Amino acid sequence: MKIPLEEHLPYRLLALVVLVFFYIIYLLKMWAQKRQGICTQQIDRQKEPSIHRVEICMSIATVGIIPAQLLSIAFGWSYLPDSARFTGFCLGMLGDLIFLISVLCMRNSWRAGIPDKDRTELVTTGIYRFSRNPAFLGFDLQYLGVLLMFGNGLTAGFTVFAAVMLHLQILQEERYLTETFGTPYLEYRKQVFRYLGRR
Template sequence: MQIQGLIILFVFYLCYFMKMFQQRKQGIQTDHMGKGKQGIQKKIEILMKTATILTFIVEIISIYFNTTAFPLIIRIIGMVLGILGNIIFIVSVLTMKESWRAGVSYEEKTDLITSGIYQISRNPAFLGFDLVYVGIGFMFFNTALAVISFLAIIMFHLQIKYVEEPFLKQEFKDDYLHYYQKVNRYLGKKTSL
């Protein structure tokens, strides 16, 4: 399981950093966490960035020591969730093309992406993150990993709700509101009565 856990993390972060590097070569600043923001939005983004770094460190330690309290079947389910999270994350980053950012940028103009995977999730990249965290958590369960992963997932949710959604409503107005009414935050289309 250690090799599989390392591969899941390697693929996930390889995609993340390759996209950042590719955008940097094009003159695009990808990381906007905490930049140009104030108050609660700045705190949320800084806490989210801190939680993701800490989660990565605890994941690596947990994989190294091969910690787990779960039976093999739960660990296998975790591996499947981690792989699924990678697929969803990679597809979401590829679908966003050059509009993908880590954090909200008030300076750079991006497009509102509503096609591809974004037809069934308004936030598939965050869904991918969540699935990788839950998957690694199932594979290498321990209290520290559970607590920090849960904190990171909560911070992602707060980022979406209090930073990204208000920004998108302001930036794309009716286009975003129409999209917001059609597609769920994490998974599925909304049904109209």
């Protein structure tokens, strides 16, 4: 008798591995920067209203998706076949890896949100040679991976909401980087795609 793939691969555990690994990276990076006197969290800083609104909505989306993912995992809400679920695990782990590499390459210039007063460096080396926004790409792949593992209306809705808000945040950051770094950033934009690839 053939044993279903579900019994070989404990998808709830694998999905939790994707989430735990991702948020450990995020929290450890914030902790390491805090020990150096760097305020990573820039979202609640005073800014022009349009930037502030996007950042608040992005925060709601990226925090709100966590309980949606955890509820889906806890109750096993999945309407996708095992092949999609295994692909989701691989995609989620790829997102984690890309996120890890991006925060390591960004070093002390990494911030959550647009810096209010901090002066950071323009990072164009490492993984940033192939993506202008690898951390956001990592977020998106992690979200999509968990969605494929536990595909239902709740995770789908939050995944779309989070992806849209992250994209709007990228557009805000592009304006900020253009104003802050000028020609070097514009030249970088000509060479490297927003999410993945080079010209």
